Amino acid sequence: MSRAKTSYDLIVIGAGPGGYVAAIRAAQLGLTVCCIERENLGGICLNWGCIPTKALLRSAEIYHQMHRAKEFGLSAGDIRFDLDAIVKRSRGVAAQMNRGIKGLFKKNKITAIMGEATLAGKGKVAVKTEEGTDTLTAKNIIIATGARARELPGLEADGDLVWTYRHALMPVRMPKKLLVVGSGAIGIEFASFYNTLGADTTVVEVMDRVLPVEDKEISAFAKKQFEKQGMTILQKTSVKKLDRAKGKVTAHFETDGKVTTQVFDTVICAVGIVGNTEGLGLEDAGVKIDRTHVVTDEYCRTGVEGLYAIGDIAGAPWLAHKASHEGVMVAELVAGQNPHPIKPSSIAGCTYCHPQVASVGLTEDQAKEAGYEIKVGSFPFVGNGKAVAMGEAEGLVKTVFDAKSGELLGAHMVGAEVTEMIQGYVIGRTLETTEEDLMNTVFPHPTMSEMMHEAVLAAYGRALHI
Structure with a gap:
């Protein structure tokens, strides 16, 4: 050549x-x-x-x-x-x-x-x-x-019973009883997709909460929504092995030292890269x-x-x-x-499950661990006129500020279209805005972005609509 x-x-x-x-x-x-x-x-x-x-x-x-x-x-x-x-x-x-x-x-x-x-x-x-x-x-x-x-020993994909994200994108069938191993962005997005189409979906997460990189309050809110949609969420649970047979997989779960089994027709592994x-x-x-x-x-x-x-x-x-x-x-x-x-720390993470999840910067716990004295504000979707009019009243916007300097340390959201809204806070962090800058910014009405303003006001006891 x-x-x-x-x-x-x-x-x-x-x-x-x-x-x-x-x-x-x-x-x-x-x-x-x-x-x-x-x-x-x-x-x-x-x-x-x-x-x-x-x-x-x-x-x-x-x-x-x-x-x-x-x-x-x-x-x-x-x-x-x-x-x-x-x-x-x-x-x-x-x-x-x-x-x-x-x-x-x-x-x-x-x-x-x-x-x-x-x-x-x-x-x-x-x-x-x-x-x-x-x-x-x-x-x-x-x-x-x-x-x-990443493939774990015993959980290797075969394209038939056990899938990676590639198999899940071009499925050989519609799963009836689905196990998703891992509740990070990839796992929870596929769980959301197949669950919405009718699969009986179970999500297993080895950590103490789903979406473990997110703020605890956001993870807890998202979990409740997933369960409302019919998902089964198993936290602090690991999959020890998979027994494969024709048309079915028996998963062995371990939770707090106790081993149980369940049968599925499809497993999606999403345990990192x-x-x-x-x-x-x-x-x-x-x-x-x-x-x-x-x-x-x-x-x-x-x-x-x-x-x-x-x-x-x-x-x-x-x-x-x-x-x-x-x-x-x-x-x-x-x-x-x-x-x-x-x-x-100024790069946003977005997860396109239902409801969507988006965040940037430090969680409340991370800010505390880093030694910051903080002010935290949150605002629910149900207090926003546009969200209610759209029929999307389930959600939450949360902000974390440095009490001394007013620096926006982190912002965390769960709900409809939050993957689009998060960029406002990303720009704020890039421009090193303070709580005063954000409070004095005029947000258009009626928009869901108004919740971003209210969540800032809430951190300082000034929220108007809750």
Whole structure:
């Protein structure tokens, strides 16, 4: 195999939300860029994660709302779903976004190579494609190879009885009795999707609450809503083993030392991720790896000159938007600019279950543990006119402030459309606003965003509508 061009200013390995954005930003800054991807442009997020799951969840949301027609003075009969059609739409959305990235690469004159990359010495990358192997050179290289689903011994996926997120996105059947192992964002989103479509759904979480990274009050509120929807939630429970037989799985649960069993027809495992560090030649290059993730500094530098790592492979938070901003930061750094490092504490997390959950910054407990004297405010959806008018009166907005400085330490939400609203607090943290700034901001009426104002007022005993 031979290529007209083998030398670039920047080579990006991986075309997920970190890699492809890094490539585009670098090209915008005048660098020659090559991006190598072994599977799909857009990576897991676009093809097998963020985007197609949201398409599935949108179908489930509409299905749920159709059943509520009578509440809104409407009539709808013979409400059914077609799982194959739902999946087909989801895959079509992912394919459309994939084509969009191809167009962006062409527009920005980025060389895209479909193949497997390995570091082959300082400033060198060996690329294996169907045509053979070639060696490319670049002064700077970004590793953006992402992560994959973690599999626990005895809980390995088989695509039939036991699924990963990939199998759950293209199901071989509609589960009747479903077990979801893990209640982080991925697990609870799939639990929400299949439960809404009628699966008898059980969620098992080894920690003491569902959505364990969220504020305790938000987790507790969400759990009540999930249970109202018919989910069974088992907390402080682990799955010790799965006995597989034709058409069924017997799960062995352990709770407080007591072992019980239940039979399911489908199991989805969502117990975290593992960084894709294998086969890249990272160790030979001198890169330090800690628990499958590359160790970097705040600018994503690996300690090896000219070699950077961004996104999931570079550690938490494992979020697409964090990867994208790291990609922009590194591209600007390589181009000789002086970007600000990413602040993980100002990156929002969003979970698209029903109800939605969103948060940024410290939880109430984390703020206390960090030694802050705090003021906490909360406001319920039921006190907001727009939420009630929309029939979405179940929810909560919570704020955590430093009592001494007025700094917004954290914000936490559960309810309809909170994944859109959270960005207001993210901007507030980025601009280092205080409680006074937020109190003096005029929020439009009637909007659900007014609850964000009220939650700030509540922290200082000034809430108007509770």
